[in-house]
Amino acid sequence: EAGVAQSPRYKIIEKRQSVAFWCNPISGHATLYWYQQILGQGPKLLIQFQNNGVVDDSQLPKDRFSAERLKGVDSTLKIQPAKLEDSAVYLCASSHPSGRYNEQFFGPGTRLTVL
Amino acid sequence: AQSVTQLDSQVPVFEEAPVELRCNYSSSVSVYLFWYVQYPNQGLQLLLKYLSGSTLVESINGFEAEFNKSQTSFHLRKPSVHISDTAEYFCAVSGYQKVTFGTGTKLQVIP
Numbered sequence: 001e002a003g004v005a006q007s008p009r010y011k012i013i014e015k016r017q018s019v020a021f022w023c024n025p026i027s028g029h030a031t032l033y034w035y036q037q038i039l040g041q042g043p044k045l046l047i048q049f050q051n052n053g054v055v056d057d058s059q060l061p062k063d064r065f066s067a068e069r070l071k072g073v074d075s076t077l078k079i080q081p082a083k084l085e086d087s088a089v090y091l092c093a094s095s096h097p098s099g100r101y102n103e104q105f106f107g108p109g110t111r112l113t114v115l
Numbered sequence: 116a117q118s119v120t121q122l123d124s125q126v127p128v129f130e131e132a133p134v135e136l137r138c139n140y141s142s143s144v145s146v147y148l149f150w151y152v153q154y155p156n157q158g159l160q161l162l163l164k165y166l167s168g169s170t171l172v173e174s175i176n177g178f179e180a181e182f183n184k185s186q187t188s189f190h191l192r193k194p195s196v197h198i199s200d201t202a203e204y205f206c207a208v209s210g211y212q213k214v215t216f217g218t219g220t221k222l223q224v225i226p
């Protein structure tokens with residue numbers, strides 16, 4: 001079974017530029033998560049999708065971040081415009097909902113550096 | 116609301132020595148508890164989980180964790196560490212459909 005795929009693995013941009021990250025979850029996983037992991041901190045949930053609907057985006061900075069999950073499979077996270085404090089690893093995870101417990105499977109992450 | 120506290124940001128330990136990584140949590144609902152491991156430049160991998168039943172849970176590579184409800188703790192232990200255990204370890208708590216991660220503990224195994 002293929003794992004969660006993310007691309008690119010690394011991205012360097014200048015502040016005020018735009019950037020997009022892509023995630024392909026495990027086949028059949030209806031729930032998809034985007035996390036931001038700043039150096040020295042634990043992952044922070046940015047947005048959670050159930051199929052192509054948003055379940056939780058309370059911590060997504062909506063003035064600059066956007067995410068979509070068309071057709072309930074792949075997802076794209078965009079930052080426009082980027083700020084220095086957006087430098088982080090962006091992790092995508094997916095899970096197959098089964099009651100209260102949802103084990104999450106993580107991709108390798110995209111390391112973003114904003115100069 | 117729920118939260119996770121990992122008091123130790125770094126834990127250096129000599130190879131073959133025992134180690135304990137501490138995790139405390141708070142939640143207003145009953146929870147599930149997890150430990151994830153993150154190797155350099157990789158995503159998080161589930162190490163072990165407590166869902167219900169026995170309060171002592173074990174992983175396939177020798178780690179164990181004990182759920183202590185009265186102390187709201189879920190400490191991770193290994194009796195003898197190996198160089199390959201060098202990684203960052205995250206404790207996480209799951210309430211209803213929401214997972215909160217701690218800030219992580221870097222385990223540095225010294226040869």
